[in-house]
Amino acid sequence: MALGRTWSVALVGLNGYMVEVEADIGQSLPAFVILGLPDAALNEARERIRSAAKNSGIPLSRRKITANLIPASLPKRGSGFDLAVAMAALRAANDIRPTGRTVFIAELGLDGRLRPVRGILPAVMAAVQAGYPDVVVAQANLAEASLVPGANVSGYRTLARLVLDFGADPQELALDFEPDDADDDPGASGEAAPCPDMADVSGQGEARRALEVAAAGAHHLLLTGPPGAGKTMLAERLPGILPDLEDHESMEVTAIHSLCGLPSSQVQLLRRPPFENPHHTATAAAIIGGGSGLPRPGAASRAHRGVLFLDEAPEYERRVLDALRQPLESGELVIHRSAGTAAYPARFQLVLAANPCPCGKASGKGLDCTCTPIMRRRYLARMSGPLLDRVDIQLQVERVSLADFGQGGAEEDTASVARRVRDARQRQVQRLGPLGLETNSQVSGRVLRGELRLAPGVTRILDHSLERGILTARGYDRVLRLAWTLADLGLRDAPDANDVGQALALRQATAAAA
Protein backbone atom coordinates (compact mmCIF):
# COMPACT_ATOMS: atom_id res chain seq x y z
CA MET A 1 0.00 0.00 0.00
CA ALA A 2 1.51 3.33 -1.09
CA LEU A 3 0.37 5.20 2.01
CA GLY A 4 2.47 6.61 4.84
CA ARG A 5 1.30 8.01 8.17
CA THR A 6 3.16 10.15 10.68
CA TRP A 7 2.31 12.58 13.48
CA SER A 8 3.11 16.20 14.16
CA VAL A 9 1.73 19.10 16.21
CA ALA A 10 0.01 22.30 15.06
CA LEU A 11 0.18 25.24 17.46
CA VAL A 12 -2.71 27.64 17.82
CA GLY A 13 -1.41 30.17 20.29
CA LEU A 14 0.04 28.09 23.10
CA ASN A 15 -2.37 25.22 22.51
CA GLY A 16 -1.04 22.33 20.46
CA TYR A 17 -3.22 19.96 18.44
CA MET A 18 -2.09 16.58 17.16
CA VAL A 19 -1.91 16.53 13.37
CA GLU A 20 -1.89 13.27 11.45
CA VAL A 21 0.09 13.45 8.22
CA GLU A 22 -0.90 11.05 5.44
CA ALA A 23 1.12 10.70 2.27
CA ASP A 24 -0.12 8.85 -0.79
CA ILE A 25 1.87 8.02 -3.92
CA GLY A 26 -0.30 7.97 -7.02
CA GLN A 27 0.46 6.54 -10.45
CA SER A 28 0.66 9.86 -12.19
CA LEU A 29 3.19 12.39 -13.45
CA PRO A 30 5.56 13.78 -10.80
CA ALA A 31 3.91 16.31 -8.53
CA PHE A 32 3.81 17.14 -4.85
CA VAL A 33 0.62 18.45 -3.29
CA ILE A 34 0.04 19.40 0.35
CA LEU A 35 -3.56 19.49 1.57
CA GLY A 36 -4.99 20.69 4.88
CA LEU A 37 -4.86 24.52 4.86
CA PRO A 38 -1.09 24.98 4.59
CA ASP A 39 0.31 28.52 4.74
CA ALA A 40 3.01 29.78 2.36
CA ALA A 41 5.87 28.42 4.47
CA LEU A 42 4.30 24.98 4.61
CA ASN A 43 3.61 24.95 0.87
CA GLU A 44 7.25 25.69 0.21
CA ALA A 45 8.01 22.54 2.19
CA ARG A 46 7.49 20.59 -1.05
CA GLU A 47 10.72 21.92 -2.52
CA ARG A 48 12.65 21.66 0.76
CA ILE A 49 11.58 18.06 1.25
CA ARG A 50 12.45 16.95 -2.30
CA SER A 51 15.93 18.49 -2.12
CA ALA A 52 16.57 17.32 1.43
CA ALA A 53 15.59 13.75 0.58
CA LYS A 54 17.69 13.69 -2.58
CA ASN A 55 20.75 15.15 -0.84
CA SER A 56 20.35 12.65 1.99
CA GLY A 57 20.62 9.83 -0.54
CA ILE A 58 17.00 8.71 -0.22
CA PRO A 59 15.17 10.51 -3.08
CA LEU A 60 11.38 10.77 -2.98
CA SER A 61 9.21 8.86 -5.39
CA ARG A 62 9.04 10.17 -8.97
CA ARG A 63 5.27 9.99 -8.91
CA LYS A 64 2.52 12.17 -7.63
CA ILE A 65 2.84 12.59 -3.87
CA THR A 66 -0.24 13.83 -2.05
CA ALA A 67 0.28 14.80 1.58
CA ASN A 68 -2.79 15.41 3.70
CA LEU A 69 -2.63 17.07 7.11
CA ILE A 70 -5.52 16.03 9.34
CA PRO A 71 -7.73 17.62 10.67
CA ALA A 72 -8.02 19.37 7.31
CA SER A 73 -9.97 22.30 8.71
CA LEU A 74 -7.26 23.39 11.17
CA PRO A 75 -4.93 25.99 9.61
CA LYS A 76 -1.30 24.81 9.66
CA ARG A 77 1.55 27.26 9.70
CA GLY A 78 5.28 27.26 9.39
CA SER A 79 8.08 24.93 8.59
CA GLY A 80 7.78 22.54 11.54
CA PHE A 81 5.79 20.02 9.48
CA ASP A 82 8.63 19.48 6.97
CA LEU A 83 9.98 16.43 8.73
CA ALA A 84 6.61 14.76 9.34
CA VAL A 85 5.62 15.18 5.66
CA ALA A 86 8.99 13.89 4.48
CA MET A 87 8.80 10.82 6.73
CA ALA A 88 5.24 10.08 5.57
CA ALA A 89 6.30 10.34 1.91
CA LEU A 90 9.29 8.06 2.50
CA ARG A 91 7.09 5.58 4.33
CA ALA A 92 4.58 5.64 1.48
CA ALA A 93 7.39 4.61 -0.88
CA ASN A 94 8.29 1.85 1.60
CA ASP A 95 11.77 3.31 2.07
CA ILE A 96 11.42 3.21 5.85
CA ARG A 97 9.45 1.17 8.33
CA PRO A 98 6.25 2.49 9.93
CA THR A 99 6.95 5.24 12.45
CA GLY A 100 4.00 4.40 14.71
CA ARG A 101 3.12 7.08 17.23
CA THR A 102 6.38 8.99 16.94
CA VAL A 103 5.88 12.75 16.55
CA PHE A 104 8.14 14.67 14.16
CA ILE A 105 8.73 18.42 14.55
CA ALA A 106 11.57 20.01 12.55
CA GLU A 107 12.33 22.09 9.50
CA LEU A 108 14.45 20.58 6.72
CA GLY A 109 17.40 22.27 5.05
CA LEU A 110 18.07 21.64 1.36
CA ASP A 111 21.20 19.71 2.33
CA GLY A 112 19.17 17.34 4.51
CA ARG A 113 19.93 18.84 7.91
CA LEU A 114 17.22 19.22 10.52
CA ARG A 115 16.71 22.80 11.59
CA PRO A 116 15.15 24.03 14.84
CA VAL A 117 11.68 25.63 14.91
CA ARG A 118 9.99 28.07 17.27
CA GLY A 119 7.51 26.99 19.88
CA ILE A 120 9.00 23.54 20.35
CA LEU A 121 8.26 23.57 24.10
CA PRO A 122 4.45 24.06 23.86
CA ALA A 123 4.36 21.65 20.91
CA VAL A 124 6.08 18.87 22.84
CA MET A 125 3.92 19.61 25.89
CA ALA A 126 0.82 19.12 23.74
CA ALA A 127 2.15 15.87 22.28
CA VAL A 128 2.89 14.43 25.72
CA GLN A 129 -0.53 15.47 27.01
CA ALA A 130 -2.21 13.85 24.01
CA GLY A 131 -0.42 10.58 24.78
CA TYR A 132 2.38 10.76 22.22
CA PRO A 133 5.56 10.93 24.35
CA ASP A 134 8.02 9.91 21.58
CA VAL A 135 9.14 13.03 19.79
CA VAL A 136 11.85 13.58 17.18
CA VAL A 137 13.24 17.12 16.91
CA ALA A 138 16.29 18.85 15.44
CA GLN A 139 19.42 18.55 17.56
CA ALA A 140 19.34 22.31 18.17
CA ASN A 141 15.85 21.97 19.70
CA LEU A 142 16.73 18.94 21.85
CA ALA A 143 17.57 20.85 25.03
CA GLU A 144 14.36 22.87 24.91
CA ALA A 145 12.16 19.89 24.03
CA SER A 146 13.69 17.84 26.84
CA LEU A 147 12.41 20.34 29.42
CA VAL A 148 8.97 18.74 29.13
CA PRO A 149 8.46 16.14 31.86
CA GLY A 150 7.46 12.74 30.54
CA ALA A 151 8.67 13.36 27.01
CA ASN A 152 10.96 10.88 25.32
CA VAL A 153 12.75 13.23 22.94
CA SER A 154 15.40 12.31 20.37
CA GLY A 155 17.43 14.94 18.54
CA TYR A 156 18.94 14.36 15.10
CA ARG A 157 21.26 16.50 13.00
CA THR A 158 20.37 15.09 9.58
CA LEU A 159 17.54 13.33 7.78
CA ALA A 160 19.97 10.58 6.73
CA ARG A 161 20.74 9.67 10.38
CA LEU A 162 17.05 9.69 11.23
CA VAL A 163 15.88 7.44 8.40
CA LEU A 164 18.74 5.06 9.18
CA ASP A 165 17.17 4.53 12.61
CA PHE A 166 13.84 3.90 10.89
CA GLY A 167 15.20 1.10 8.76
CA ALA A 168 16.34 2.82 5.57
CA ASP A 169 18.95 1.05 3.47
CA PRO A 170 22.33 2.42 4.65
CA GLN A 171 23.98 1.79 1.26
CA GLU A 172 22.90 5.02 -0.40
CA LEU A 173 22.52 7.31 2.59
CA ALA A 174 24.70 10.41 2.97
CA LEU A 175 25.77 9.49 6.49
CA ASP A 176 29.11 11.31 6.60
CA PHE A 177 27.38 14.70 6.33
CA GLU A 178 27.62 16.39 9.74
CA PRO A 179 26.38 19.96 9.78
CA ASP A 180 27.87 22.35 12.28
CA ASP A 181 25.37 23.26 14.98
CA ALA A 182 26.82 26.75 15.23
CA ASP A 183 25.15 27.50 11.88
CA ASP A 184 21.76 27.13 13.51
CA ASP A 185 22.51 29.58 16.26
CA PRO A 186 22.03 33.06 14.85
CA GLY A 187 20.37 34.39 18.01
CA ALA A 188 23.13 33.47 20.45
CA SER A 189 23.39 36.50 22.68
CA GLY A 190 24.94 34.95 25.76
CA GLU A 191 23.59 35.27 29.27
CA ALA A 192 20.75 37.66 29.93
CA ALA A 193 21.95 40.84 31.60
CA PRO A 194 21.63 40.55 35.38
CA CYS A 195 18.91 42.61 36.99
CA PRO A 196 20.24 45.94 38.34
CA ASP A 197 20.60 46.19 42.11
CA MET A 198 18.44 48.12 44.57
CA ALA A 199 21.61 49.44 46.23
CA ASP A 200 22.10 51.75 43.22
CA VAL A 201 19.02 53.78 44.20
CA SER A 202 19.97 56.69 46.45
CA GLY A 203 17.39 57.84 48.98
CA GLN A 204 13.78 57.45 47.81
CA GLY A 205 12.85 55.61 50.99
CA GLU A 206 9.13 55.85 50.33
CA ALA A 207 9.46 54.63 46.75
CA ARG A 208 11.69 51.75 47.81
CA ARG A 209 9.09 50.77 50.38
CA ALA A 210 6.30 50.94 47.76
CA LEU A 211 8.34 48.77 45.40
CA GLU A 212 8.82 46.21 48.15
CA VAL A 213 5.09 46.18 48.93
CA ALA A 214 4.28 45.84 45.23
CA ALA A 215 6.65 42.90 44.91
CA ALA A 216 5.41 41.20 48.08
CA GLY A 217 1.73 41.25 47.12
CA ALA A 218 2.09 41.34 43.30
CA HIS A 219 0.28 44.68 43.28
CA HIS A 220 0.21 46.95 40.25
CA LEU A 221 2.12 50.18 40.64
CA LEU A 222 1.97 53.72 39.28
CA LEU A 223 4.94 56.02 39.74
CA THR A 224 4.51 59.72 38.98
CA GLY A 225 7.25 62.26 39.29
CA PRO A 226 9.45 64.70 37.44
CA PRO A 227 12.01 63.51 34.87
CA GLY A 228 15.16 62.29 36.55
CA ALA A 229 13.48 61.32 39.82
CA GLY A 230 14.37 57.67 39.23
CA LYS A 231 11.04 56.18 38.14
CA THR A 232 12.61 54.05 35.43
CA MET A 233 15.48 53.12 37.70
CA LEU A 234 13.07 51.89 40.36
CA ALA A 235 10.88 49.93 37.92
CA GLU A 236 13.86 48.13 36.42
CA ARG A 237 14.77 46.86 39.88
CA LEU A 238 11.37 45.31 40.56
CA PRO A 239 12.01 41.94 38.82
CA GLY A 240 15.14 41.54 40.95
CA ILE A 241 13.22 41.50 44.22
CA LEU A 242 10.49 39.17 42.96
CA PRO A 243 10.83 35.53 44.01
CA ASP A 244 11.92 32.81 41.57
CA LEU A 245 9.19 31.26 39.43
CA GLU A 246 7.58 28.03 40.56
CA ASP A 247 7.90 24.98 38.29
CA HIS A 248 4.52 25.36 36.59
CA GLU A 249 4.99 29.13 36.20
CA SER A 250 8.41 28.53 34.75
CA MET A 251 6.96 26.18 32.11
CA GLU A 252 4.31 28.74 31.11
CA VAL A 253 6.85 31.54 30.81
CA THR A 254 9.34 29.41 28.90
CA ALA A 255 6.58 28.22 26.54
CA ILE A 256 5.64 31.79 25.62
CA HIS A 257 9.24 32.77 25.05
CA SER A 258 9.76 29.59 23.03
CA LEU A 259 6.94 30.72 20.76
CA CYS A 260 8.64 34.08 20.32
CA GLY A 261 11.90 32.30 19.49
CA LEU A 262 14.36 31.90 22.33
CA PRO A 263 17.99 32.39 21.47
CA SER A 264 19.21 28.81 21.71
CA SER A 265 21.93 29.75 24.18
CA GLN A 266 19.15 30.45 26.69
CA VAL A 267 17.43 27.14 26.23
CA GLN A 268 16.63 26.30 29.79
CA LEU A 269 13.64 26.85 31.98
CA LEU A 270 13.27 30.54 32.67
CA ARG A 271 13.40 30.82 36.45
CA ARG A 272 13.43 34.59 36.85
CA PRO A 273 10.37 36.80 36.26
CA PRO A 274 10.57 38.43 32.81
CA PHE A 275 10.71 42.21 32.38
CA GLU A 276 9.06 43.83 29.35
CA ASN A 277 9.62 47.48 28.61
CA PRO A 278 7.82 48.40 25.37
CA HIS A 279 8.17 51.83 23.79
CA HIS A 280 5.27 54.24 24.22
CA THR A 281 4.59 54.33 20.48
CA ALA A 282 3.73 50.60 20.60
CA THR A 283 0.44 49.58 19.01
CA ALA A 284 -2.29 47.55 20.67
CA ALA A 285 -1.19 44.53 18.64
CA ALA A 286 2.39 44.88 19.88
CA ILE A 287 1.28 45.03 23.50
CA ILE A 288 -1.54 42.53 23.71
CA GLY A 289 -0.55 40.35 20.77
CA GLY A 290 -1.75 40.08 17.22
CA GLY A 291 -0.45 40.10 13.68
CA SER A 292 -1.93 38.66 10.52
CA GLY A 293 -3.30 35.14 10.40
CA LEU A 294 -2.83 33.52 13.77
CA PRO A 295 -2.07 36.03 16.52
CA ARG A 296 1.32 36.00 18.18
CA PRO A 297 1.91 36.92 21.83
CA GLY A 298 2.56 40.58 22.60
CA ALA A 299 4.53 42.30 25.32
CA ALA A 300 1.78 41.68 27.89
CA SER A 301 2.08 37.91 27.41
CA ARG A 302 5.85 38.00 27.28
CA ALA A 303 5.65 39.70 30.68
CA HIS A 304 3.50 36.82 32.04
CA ARG A 305 4.53 36.08 35.66
CA GLY A 306 6.84 39.08 35.46
CA VAL A 307 6.73 42.83 35.09
CA LEU A 308 5.20 44.90 32.29
CA PHE A 309 6.69 48.37 32.57
CA LEU A 310 5.02 51.17 30.64
CA ASP A 311 7.30 54.18 30.87
CA GLU A 312 5.70 57.54 30.00
CA ALA A 313 2.31 55.84 30.34
CA PRO A 314 0.21 58.91 29.31
CA GLU A 315 2.08 58.98 25.99
CA TYR A 316 0.58 55.60 25.05
CA GLU A 317 -2.53 55.58 22.95
CA ARG A 318 -5.51 55.39 25.26
CA ARG A 319 -6.81 52.41 23.29
CA VAL A 320 -3.61 50.52 24.07
CA LEU A 321 -3.82 51.23 27.79
CA ASP A 322 -7.47 50.27 27.98
CA ALA A 323 -6.76 47.02 26.15
CA LEU A 324 -4.80 46.01 29.24
CA ARG A 325 -7.88 46.03 31.43
CA GLN A 326 -8.99 42.57 30.33
CA PRO A 327 -5.71 40.78 31.18
CA LEU A 328 -5.44 42.75 34.43
CA GLU A 329 -8.73 41.20 35.54
CA SER A 330 -8.53 37.72 34.03
CA GLY A 331 -4.80 37.09 33.62
CA GLU A 332 -5.42 35.97 30.07
CA LEU A 333 -5.62 37.50 26.61
CA VAL A 334 -7.95 36.04 24.03
CA ILE A 335 -7.16 37.37 20.56
CA HIS A 336 -9.25 36.75 17.48
CA ARG A 337 -7.82 36.82 13.99
CA SER A 338 -8.87 35.46 10.60
CA ALA A 339 -7.03 32.16 10.97
CA GLY A 340 -8.23 31.43 14.48
CA THR A 341 -8.41 32.41 18.10
CA ALA A 342 -5.50 32.22 20.46
CA ALA A 343 -5.49 32.53 24.22
CA TYR A 344 -2.23 33.58 25.82
CA PRO A 345 -1.70 33.84 29.56
CA ALA A 346 -0.93 37.41 30.65
CA ARG A 347 -0.78 37.55 34.43
CA PHE A 348 1.78 40.32 34.67
CA GLN A 349 2.53 42.92 37.26
CA LEU A 350 1.89 46.32 35.73
CA VAL A 351 4.21 49.21 36.49
CA LEU A 352 3.21 52.58 35.03
CA ALA A 353 5.48 55.60 35.10
CA ALA A 354 4.30 59.11 34.29
CA ASN A 355 5.48 62.68 34.44
CA PRO A 356 3.11 64.89 36.40
CA CYS A 357 2.42 67.06 33.31
CA PRO A 358 3.61 67.42 29.69
CA CYS A 359 6.59 69.63 30.62
CA GLY A 360 7.44 67.42 33.55
CA LYS A 361 8.05 70.23 36.06
CA ALA A 362 4.77 70.27 37.96
CA SER A 363 6.03 68.43 41.04
CA GLY A 364 6.52 70.11 44.38
CA LYS A 365 5.36 73.70 44.13
CA GLY A 366 5.61 73.43 40.37
CA LEU A 367 6.77 77.01 39.91
CA ASP A 368 8.73 76.24 36.73
CA CYS A 369 5.85 74.39 35.13
CA THR A 370 4.71 75.96 31.88
CA CYS A 371 1.61 73.83 31.51
CA THR A 372 -1.88 75.18 32.00
CA PRO A 373 -4.09 73.44 34.57
CA ILE A 374 -6.19 72.05 31.72
CA MET A 375 -3.12 70.54 30.06
CA ARG A 376 -2.10 68.94 33.36
CA ARG A 377 -5.52 67.44 33.93
CA ARG A 378 -5.74 66.08 30.39
CA TYR A 379 -2.28 64.58 30.58
CA LEU A 380 -2.95 62.35 33.56
CA ALA A 381 -6.52 61.71 32.42
CA ARG A 382 -5.11 59.79 29.46
CA MET A 383 -4.73 56.94 31.89
CA SER A 384 -8.39 56.14 32.23
CA GLY A 385 -10.16 55.81 35.55
CA PRO A 386 -11.02 52.14 35.09
CA LEU A 387 -7.35 51.39 34.41
CA LEU A 388 -6.05 53.33 37.41
CA ASP A 389 -8.74 51.77 39.55
CA ARG A 390 -6.92 48.49 39.04
CA VAL A 391 -3.59 49.92 40.17
CA ASP A 392 -3.23 49.28 43.89
CA ILE A 393 -0.27 51.52 44.58
CA GLN A 394 -0.07 55.07 43.21
CA LEU A 395 3.04 56.80 44.33
CA GLN A 396 4.62 60.20 43.80
CA VAL A 397 8.36 60.08 43.39
CA GLU A 398 10.21 63.32 44.12
CA ARG A 399 13.64 64.28 42.90
CA VAL A 400 16.26 62.93 45.25
CA SER A 401 17.56 65.49 47.74
CA LEU A 402 21.22 66.41 47.96
CA ALA A 403 21.42 64.96 51.47
CA ASP A 404 20.33 61.55 50.26
CA PHE A 405 22.39 61.72 47.10
CA GLY A 406 25.65 62.32 48.99
CA GLN A 407 25.62 59.11 51.00
CA GLY A 408 25.83 56.63 48.12
CA GLY A 409 26.19 52.92 48.81
CA ALA A 410 24.44 52.99 52.19
CA GLU A 411 21.20 51.59 50.73
CA GLU A 412 19.88 48.11 51.14
CA ASP A 413 20.70 45.75 48.28
CA THR A 414 18.33 43.63 46.20
CA ALA A 415 19.12 40.40 48.04
CA SER A 416 17.93 41.62 51.45
CA VAL A 417 14.71 43.10 50.06
CA ALA A 418 14.08 39.93 48.05
CA ARG A 419 14.38 37.89 51.25
CA ARG A 420 11.61 39.89 52.98
CA VAL A 421 9.47 39.64 49.83
CA ARG A 422 9.94 35.89 49.74
CA ASP A 423 8.92 35.52 53.38
CA ALA A 424 5.83 37.66 52.79
CA ARG A 425 4.90 35.53 49.79
CA GLN A 426 5.24 32.38 51.86
CA ARG A 427 2.83 33.79 54.47
CA GLN A 428 0.37 34.52 51.65
CA VAL A 429 0.62 31.01 50.22
CA GLN A 430 -0.04 29.54 53.65
CA ARG A 431 -3.07 31.73 54.20
CA LEU A 432 -4.46 31.75 50.65
CA GLY A 433 -3.40 28.29 49.49
CA PRO A 434 -6.60 26.66 50.83
CA LEU A 435 -8.57 29.19 48.72
CA GLY A 436 -6.60 28.28 45.60
CA LEU A 437 -4.79 31.62 45.45
CA GLU A 438 -1.16 32.68 45.66
CA THR A 439 -0.89 36.41 46.26
CA ASN A 440 -2.89 39.13 47.97
CA SER A 441 -3.51 40.87 44.64
CA GLN A 442 -5.61 37.90 43.48
CA VAL A 443 -7.99 37.82 46.43
CA SER A 444 -11.53 38.69 45.41
CA GLY A 445 -13.64 41.25 47.24
CA ARG A 446 -16.02 38.54 48.36
CA VAL A 447 -13.22 36.71 50.18
CA LEU A 448 -11.83 39.94 51.61
CA ARG A 449 -15.19 40.78 53.12
CA GLY A 450 -15.97 37.13 53.92
CA GLU A 451 -13.31 34.69 55.13
CA LEU A 452 -10.73 37.44 55.63
CA ARG A 453 -13.05 40.00 57.18
CA LEU A 454 -11.30 42.47 59.48
CA ALA A 455 -12.62 43.84 62.75
CA PRO A 456 -14.87 46.91 62.20
CA GLY A 457 -12.53 49.19 64.13
CA VAL A 458 -9.63 48.39 61.82
CA THR A 459 -11.44 49.45 58.67
CA ARG A 460 -13.10 52.56 60.10
CA ILE A 461 -10.99 54.94 58.01
CA LEU A 462 -11.92 53.02 54.86
CA ASP A 463 -15.60 52.95 55.62
CA HIS A 464 -15.42 56.68 56.08
CA SER A 465 -13.74 57.20 52.69
CA LEU A 466 -16.26 54.99 50.97
CA GLU A 467 -19.10 56.91 52.54
CA ARG A 468 -17.66 60.22 51.39
CA GLY A 469 -17.23 58.89 47.85
CA ILE A 470 -13.42 59.16 47.84
CA LEU A 471 -13.12 55.41 47.32
CA THR A 472 -15.07 53.21 44.94
CA ALA A 473 -16.15 49.80 46.15
CA ARG A 474 -13.41 48.29 44.01
CA GLY A 475 -10.93 50.76 45.45
CA TYR A 476 -12.01 49.71 48.95
CA ASP A 477 -11.11 46.11 48.18
CA ARG A 478 -7.78 47.18 46.70
CA VAL A 479 -6.83 48.99 49.89
CA LEU A 480 -7.72 45.90 51.90
CA ARG A 481 -5.42 43.81 49.69
CA LEU A 482 -2.58 46.27 50.25
CA ALA A 483 -3.21 46.23 53.97
CA TRP A 484 -2.84 42.45 53.99
CA THR A 485 0.47 42.72 52.14
CA LEU A 486 1.72 45.31 54.63
CA ALA A 487 0.78 42.94 57.44
CA ASP A 488 2.60 40.07 55.71
CA LEU A 489 5.75 42.16 55.34
CA GLY A 490 5.48 43.14 59.01
CA LEU A 491 5.03 39.45 59.93
CA ARG A 492 1.63 40.18 61.51
CA ASP A 493 -1.19 37.67 61.18
CA ALA A 494 -3.76 40.28 60.17
CA PRO A 495 -3.66 43.97 59.26
CA ASP A 496 -4.17 46.50 62.02
CA ALA A 497 -5.56 50.01 61.67
CA ASN A 498 -2.06 51.30 60.97
CA ASP A 499 -1.64 48.93 57.99
CA VAL A 500 -4.98 50.02 56.61
CA GLY A 501 -4.03 53.68 56.96
CA GLN A 502 -0.70 53.13 55.21
CA ALA A 503 -2.42 51.18 52.47
CA LEU A 504 -4.84 54.01 51.90
CA ALA A 505 -1.94 56.46 51.67
CA LEU A 506 -0.11 54.31 49.13
CA ARG A 507 -3.20 54.08 47.01
CA GLN A 508 -4.22 57.68 47.12
CA ALA A 509 -1.00 59.59 46.62
CA THR A 510 -1.80 60.86 43.14
CA ALA A 511 -5.54 60.94 43.61
CA ALA A 512 -4.98 63.56 46.30
CA ALA A 513 -2.53 65.51 44.17
CA ALA A 514 -4.56 65.56 41.00
Place this chain on the structure above:
Amino acid sequence: MKAKDLLGRHGEDLAVGYLETLGMLIVERNWRCSEGEIDVVALDGDVLVIAEVKTRRSLDYGHPFEAVGPDKLARLHRLGAAWCRDRELRMPLRRVDVIAVVDDGGGSPVVEHLKGVG
Protein backbone atom coordinates in the same frame (compact mmCIF):
# COMPACT_ATOMS: atom_id res chain seq x y z
CA MET B 1 21.09 12.62 -37.21
CA LYS B 2 22.19 14.28 -34.01
CA ALA B 3 23.07 12.22 -30.95
CA LYS B 4 20.02 13.38 -29.00
CA ASP B 5 17.72 12.42 -31.85
CA LEU B 6 19.39 9.03 -32.10
CA LEU B 7 18.81 8.51 -28.38
CA GLY B 8 15.15 9.56 -28.75
CA ARG B 9 14.69 7.18 -31.68
CA HIS B 10 16.28 4.38 -29.68
CA GLY B 11 13.99 5.10 -26.73
CA GLU B 12 10.92 5.09 -28.95
CA ASP B 13 11.94 1.72 -30.36
CA LEU B 14 12.20 0.34 -26.84
CA ALA B 15 8.85 1.87 -25.89
CA VAL B 16 7.11 0.43 -28.93
CA GLY B 17 8.51 -2.99 -28.14
CA TYR B 18 7.26 -2.61 -24.60
CA LEU B 19 3.74 -1.57 -25.70
CA GLU B 20 3.57 -4.54 -28.02
CA THR B 21 4.39 -6.89 -25.15
CA LEU B 22 1.35 -5.38 -23.39
CA GLY B 23 -0.75 -6.49 -26.37
CA MET B 24 -1.30 -3.04 -27.84
CA LEU B 25 -1.56 -2.49 -31.55
CA ILE B 26 0.82 0.15 -32.89
CA VAL B 27 -1.07 2.32 -35.39
CA GLU B 28 1.42 4.98 -36.29
CA ARG B 29 4.74 6.48 -35.19
CA ASN B 30 5.96 10.09 -35.34
CA TRP B 31 2.80 11.62 -36.72
CA ARG B 32 3.29 15.35 -37.29
CA CYS B 33 1.05 18.29 -37.86
CA SER B 34 1.40 22.03 -37.52
CA GLU B 35 0.83 21.79 -33.76
CA GLY B 36 3.46 19.18 -33.01
CA GLU B 37 4.28 15.51 -33.06
CA ILE B 38 2.82 12.35 -31.53
CA ASP B 39 5.55 9.81 -30.77
CA VAL B 40 3.33 6.72 -30.88
CA VAL B 41 -0.35 6.18 -31.73
CA ALA B 42 -1.58 2.79 -30.53
CA LEU B 43 -4.78 0.87 -29.82
CA ASP B 44 -5.34 -0.77 -26.43
CA GLY B 45 -8.51 -2.76 -27.11
CA ASP B 46 -10.92 -0.11 -28.34
CA VAL B 47 -9.09 2.76 -26.62
CA LEU B 48 -6.92 5.05 -28.70
CA VAL B 49 -3.60 5.64 -26.92
CA ILE B 50 -1.54 8.78 -27.60
CA ALA B 51 1.89 7.91 -26.15
CA GLU B 52 4.70 10.35 -25.39
CA VAL B 53 8.13 8.79 -24.99
CA LYS B 54 10.85 10.52 -22.95
CA THR B 55 14.33 9.07 -22.96
CA ARG B 56 17.34 9.91 -20.75
CA ARG B 57 20.81 8.44 -20.35
CA SER B 58 20.84 9.10 -16.59
CA LEU B 59 18.79 10.76 -13.86
CA ASP B 60 21.33 13.57 -13.40
CA TYR B 61 19.03 16.14 -15.01
CA GLY B 62 15.84 14.84 -13.48
CA HIS B 63 13.52 11.97 -14.23
CA PRO B 64 12.05 11.79 -17.78
CA PHE B 65 8.54 12.10 -16.30
CA GLU B 66 9.46 15.47 -14.86
CA ALA B 67 9.97 16.79 -18.41
CA VAL B 68 6.26 16.40 -19.14
CA GLY B 69 4.58 19.49 -17.77
CA PRO B 70 0.96 20.60 -17.87
CA ASP B 71 1.43 22.47 -21.20
CA LYS B 72 2.87 19.39 -22.86
CA LEU B 73 0.02 17.24 -21.56
CA ALA B 74 -2.60 19.65 -22.85
CA ARG B 75 -0.92 19.65 -26.26
CA LEU B 76 -0.93 15.83 -26.36
CA HIS B 77 -4.68 15.83 -25.76
CA ARG B 78 -5.16 18.37 -28.58
CA LEU B 79 -2.92 16.35 -30.89
CA GLY B 80 -5.02 13.27 -30.20
CA ALA B 81 -8.11 15.11 -31.39
CA ALA B 82 -6.20 16.47 -34.42
CA TRP B 83 -5.10 12.96 -35.37
CA CYS B 84 -8.73 11.72 -35.30
CA ARG B 85 -9.85 14.62 -37.51
CA ASP B 86 -6.98 13.98 -39.93
CA ARG B 87 -7.90 10.31 -40.24
CA GLU B 88 -11.63 11.10 -40.20
CA LEU B 89 -12.14 8.64 -37.34
CA ARG B 90 -14.48 8.87 -34.40
CA MET B 91 -12.58 7.57 -31.39
CA PRO B 92 -14.44 8.72 -28.28
CA LEU B 93 -12.25 6.57 -26.01
CA ARG B 94 -8.86 8.26 -25.99
CA ARG B 95 -6.10 8.51 -23.43
CA VAL B 96 -2.60 9.91 -23.12
CA ASP B 97 0.20 7.67 -21.83
CA VAL B 98 3.71 8.73 -20.90
CA ILE B 99 6.60 6.31 -21.18
CA ALA B 100 9.98 6.97 -19.56
CA VAL B 101 13.05 5.20 -20.85
CA VAL B 102 16.32 5.43 -18.91
CA ASP B 103 19.20 3.77 -20.75
CA ASP B 104 22.71 4.37 -19.47
CA GLY B 105 24.08 2.13 -22.24
CA GLY B 106 24.80 -0.68 -19.77
CA GLY B 107 22.46 -3.03 -21.59
CA SER B 108 19.59 -2.92 -19.10
CA PRO B 109 17.33 -0.01 -20.02
CA VAL B 110 14.51 0.80 -17.59
CA VAL B 111 11.07 1.45 -19.09
CA GLU B 112 8.34 3.02 -16.93
CA HIS B 113 4.79 3.55 -18.11
CA LEU B 114 2.04 5.87 -16.81
CA LYS B 115 -1.43 5.23 -18.23
CA GLY B 116 -4.12 7.82 -18.76
CA VAL B 117 -2.42 10.91 -17.34
CA GLY B 118 -3.84 14.41 -17.25
